[in-house]
Amino acid sequence: MTRLMKPDDLRRHIKNFLSSHRFGSLGTCMNNIPRSSPVQYFLGQDLEIYILSAGGTKFQYISHNPNVCLLVNTDYINYTRIEGVQIFGKAVTSEQDEDLLREALEFCPDWHSIGEIKENIKAIKIIPEEIIYLNSRETGDRTKQILRGEDISKRKTRLTGELVFQ
Numbered sequence: 726m727t728r729l730m731k732p733d734d735l736r737r738h739i740k741n742f743l744s745s746h747r748f749g750s751l752g753t754c755m756n757n758i759p760r761s762s763p764v765q766y767f768l769g770q771d772l773e774i775y776i777l778s779a780g781g782t783k784f785q786y787i788s789h790n791p792n793v794c795l796l797v798n799t800d801y802i803n804y805t806r807i808e809g810v811q812i813f814g815k816a817v818t819s820e821q822d823e824d825l826l827r828e829a830l831e832f833c834p835d836w837h838s839i840g841e842i843k844e845n846i847k848a849i850k851i852i853p854e855e856i857i858y859l860n861s862r863e864t865g866d867r868t869k870q871i872l873r874g875e876d877i878s879k880r881k882t883r884l885t886g887e888l889v890f891q
Contacts (some may be wrong), residue, residue, distance in 0.1 A: 732875050739858050739872065742797070742810055743768050749797035751776065751849075753786035753816075760786060764849075766795065767829070767832040772811060774851040775829040784818050784847060791815045793851055799862065808860040812853050819848040 730738065743766075751764045762783045767775045774795055778784075787793065793816040798809030819825040829848035856872045871878045 729877060730870055732867075732872065735858060735870055735877055737873050738860075739772065739856055740768065742858070742885040743774075743832075746797050749795050751783060752794040752796065753783050754792070755786040757787040764795075766797070766876055767834070769832045769850070772812070772824065772853050772856065774853070775831060776851070777831050777833060778846055778847050778849065779845060783848075783849070784820055785817045787818055787849065788821065791817065794876070795851055804864075805867065806862050808862050809858075811857040813855040813857075814850060814851045814853040816849050816851050818850075823849075825850055830852055836865070 745764050745801050747767075747789065749764055749766055751759055751762045753762070753831065760782065764776045764778065767777075793814060795812040796809065797812075799807055801807055817825065819829070826848045829850065854873065857869050858872070859867065859869045861867050
């Protein structure tokens with residue numbers, strides 16, 4: 726069974742994983758209708774996530790319900806061999822906060838290439854409340870480590886789908 730990491734170690738693993746990837750799937754929900762959007766993200770301070778976008782229905786969903794989930798994962802080999810992060814949190818958009826686009830561009834490494842279309846770009850910021858980290862690529866161990874602020878717990882998912890909380 727995977728040992729429980731210390732908060733700083735788990736944060737470092739999560740930051741390293743998120744920094745080595747750029748694309749994920751953003752889950753939103755409005756009127757009990759969920760949707761998932763492919764996005765490119767940028768890591769901010771304190772594990773905040775920034776997303777630049779031309780718009781779309783996800784902005785309507787977020788204005789109605791700010792609870793979101795961003796999934797970032799490795800290629801799916803099979804259900805026992807995957808590494809990924811799920812970030813559950815509150816989202817705010819540049820439609821709600823006009824300073825957010827400027828803030829987001831500080832963390833976008835290629836913002837210079839946005840150039841002329843910048844006036845049409847919108848931003849989303851996700852403030853994490855819970856982050857779930859899973860790395861079963863080497864051993865197949867499906868223990869998920871959960872970071873909530875400075876608190877860490879773990880959850881073992883058995884192949885039967887049964888959850889064991891520790």
